Amino acid sequence: MFSALKSHWFQLRSQKIIDLFGSDTERVKNFSIRFNDLYFDYSKTLIDPIAKKLLIDLCESTNLKGASESMLVGDPINSTENRAVLHSALRNLNATPIYFDRANIMPSVLDTLGSMEHFANNVRNGSWCGSGGKISEIVNIGIGGSDLGPSMATSALSPYHDGPRCHFVSNIDGAHITEQLRNLNPRKTLLIISSKTFTTIETMTNAITAKNWLLAGGGDPARQIVAISSALSRTADFGIPDNLVFGFANWVGGRFSLWGPTGLPLMLAIGPEDFRSFLRGGYEVDQHFKSTDWSHNLPVMLALVGIWHHQICDFCTRAILPYDQRLALLPSYLQQLEMESNGKGVTKTGNNLEYPAGPIVWGAPGTNGQHAFFQLLHQGKQIVPCEFMVAINSHEAELSHHHHLLIANCLAQSEALMLGCDKRQTEEHLVNEFLGKELAFQVSHRTFSGNRPSTTLIYPKLTPKLLGNIIAIYEYRVFVEGIILNINSFDQWGVELGKKLALQLSKIISGQEISTGRDPSTQALIDFVRQHQIDKESTG
Ligand code: F6P
Numbered sequence: 001m002f003s004a005l006k007s008h009w010f011q012l013r014s015q016k017i018i019d020l021f022g023s024d025t026e027r028v029k030n031f032s033i034r035f036n037d038l039y040f041d042y043s044k045t046l047i048d049p050i051a052k053k054l055l056i057d058l059c060e061s062t063n064l065k066g067a068s069e070s071m072l073v074g075d076p077i078n079s080t081e082n083r084a085v086l087h088s089a090l091r092n093l094n095a096t097p098i099y100f101d102r103a104n105i106m107p108s109v110l111d112t113l114g115s116m117e118h119f120a121n122n123v124r125n126g127s128w129c130g131s132g133g134k135i136s137e138i139v140n141i142g143i144g145g146s147d148l149g150p151s152m153a154t155s156a157l158s159p160y161h162d163g164p165r166c167h168f169v170s171n172i173d174g175a176h177i178t179e180q181l182r183n184l185n186p187r188k189t190l191l192i193i194s195s196k197t198f199t200t201i202e203t204m205t206n207a208i209t210a211k212n213w214l215l216a217g218g219g220d221p222a223r224q225i226v227a228i229s230s231a232l233s234r235t236a237d238f239g240i241p242d243n244l245v246f247g248f249a250n251w252v253g254g255r256f257s258l259w260g261p262t263g264l265p266l267m268l269a270i271g272p273e274d275f276r277s278f279l280r281g282g283y284e285v286d287q288h289f290k291s292t293d294w295s296h297n298l299p300v301m302l303a304l305v306g307i308w309h310h311q312i313c314d315f316c317t318r319a320i321l322p323y324d325q326r327l328a329l330l331p332s333y334l335q336q337l338e339m340e341s342n343g344k345g346v347t348k349t350g351n352n353l354e355y356p357a358g359p360i361v362w363g364a365p366g367t368n369g370q371h372a373f374f375q376l377l378h379q380g381k382q383i384v385p386c387e388f389m390v391a392i393n394s395h396e397a398e399l400s401h402h403h404h405l406l407i408a409n410c411l412a413q414s415e416a417l418m419l420g421c422d423k424r425q426t427e428e429h430l431v432n433e434f435l436g437k438e439l440a441f442q443v444s445h446r447t448f449s450g451n452r453p454s455t456t457l458i459y460p461k462l463t464p465k466l467l468g469n470i471i472a473i474y475e476y477r478v479f480v481e482g483i484i485l486n487i488n489s490f491d492q493w494g495v496e497l498g499k500k501l502a503l504q505l506s507k508i509i510s511g512q513e514i515s516t517g518r519d520p521s522t523q524a525l526i527d528f529v530r531q532h533q534i535d536k537e538s539t540g
Helices: 003-012 017-023 049-061 064-072 087-091 106-125 148-156 174-181 201-216 232-237 254-259 261-270 272-291 298-312 330-342 374-379 397-419 423-430 436-446 464-485 493-509 520-532
Strands: 032-035 038-041 137-141 165-169 189-194 225-228 317-323 360-363 386-391 454-459
Touching: 003 049, 003 298, 017 397, 032 298, 038 298, 038 464, 049 064, 049 298, 049 464, 064 272, 064 464, 087 106, 087 254, 087 272, 087 464, 106 261, 106 272, 137 174, 137 201, 137 261, 148 165, 148 254, 148 261, 148 330, 148 464, 165 174, 165 261, 174 201, 189 201, 189 261, 201 493, 225 261, 254 261, 254 330, 261 272, 272 298, 272 464, 298 317, 298 464, 317 330, 317 397, 330 360, 330 464, 374 397, 386 397, 397 454, 423 436, 454 464, 493 520
Parallel strands: 137 165, 137 189, 189 225, 317 360, 317 386, 386 454
Antiparallel strands: 032 038, 038 454
16 A cells, blocks of 8 residues: 555655755745644755655545545444444534434534533532532543543643633552642532443542541532542442433543543533533534645645654654643643554454554644653654644733744754754864864764655644634544545554453452462562562551
């Protein structure tokens, strides 16, 4: 499937990205996309017109159109779990019917949105309160998709917060809940237990600890604990009445669930109106994705750039570099979205993949990354495609001089990665400082090979709608890459084995069971833990 692209890459790879601009004066226009207020530039890659055409051909040969329609009409494209993938219904604000099992799901989607709004308004205006009065703090307890989305979005949109403060507990490490609950008033705190399955051990353990904390501090569990889940019998077993459970159907995967009840902490923080703007941002991308030809389709071209860099050029990681402090959690969010979706080893039908699927996704906000790992990005032997993003305007009008520097740094990095600084140029810079052998030595350490690809996504300001745009763009990217790679992007069996072993091991670590038949390395680790456990007497 990739052979024509591979051979084209072998011819292209000795070329310089910068020279592509000389041979095509329209390159900037032809290798960028404007969608609403966003500008996506992928001209700083080695993709030339032939590569672009071959990449777009992949969309045709893998029937991306048919696959998209199949997803959007609710076919069970998550075949191992026999589930549909319809999270886009959660942001379908104009309520055009979407059918699942022959029933229009939109009335129930809008009904749930309405109950979230009703609840959020009541909490925010104080008519729904805790035993100590108006709710001032929200503690969301969840992990993976039940944490990364709401925590990322809540911190991204902090300038819009006018509701209670939000805190997030995900790690089973007792340090996390201890630090998050410290100094909170249990009589004014609302606990949101967020778990699609309501079985996840980390969340259930933290939920019990938090409930005990609330009870011990005089909180009212009947008004201060709500759940977000699709498992009503389990939430009832936990003691949460059905009217305090915000449910979602099986056709919403955990890592795609931010648009629905999982987004409740965000709605509480920014208010229903701004939450709707966020949904509208996602909806705009749905329309763009459905109705735009592939070459002008932002998420599709983002996906094709990803395929080009990973499957064709063999660059096996991708750095997400938001020059936006409020998007500091975006790389972690995208890590789950991309790696849990596309980190697969078999095709949809279960055959071994002949190529690696999703890349390793990582990153950190600029400018901090520049002073940490950018050394490798500029001079390391590995090539890491970089995905920059930056807002043109900040929320800190009085600090515009900071923001000018931020943008300048973002643009400087992509420019430096592409242009580099060759031996001759480096010599010219250093010739007055060093002589002879010392000059050659210094030059060898200070040249930059350049020709390192990057993309830039630039937008006017990080608003709720804009954030909705960004998240939905990346969701479709994951989908498109999955179709081209012929994998199921919507299951996550890779996380199960470790969970099973952890359950067995927890009994051994707590001294309830004796370890037998384990591999020598794990056994030695267990022995060391047991020898040095301070609480051994009480648990053994
Ligand atoms: O273990 C992985 C996973 O199932 C993720 O896919 C999911 O987002 C996370 O755990 C949390 O699951 P739940 O919402 O059911 O607690």
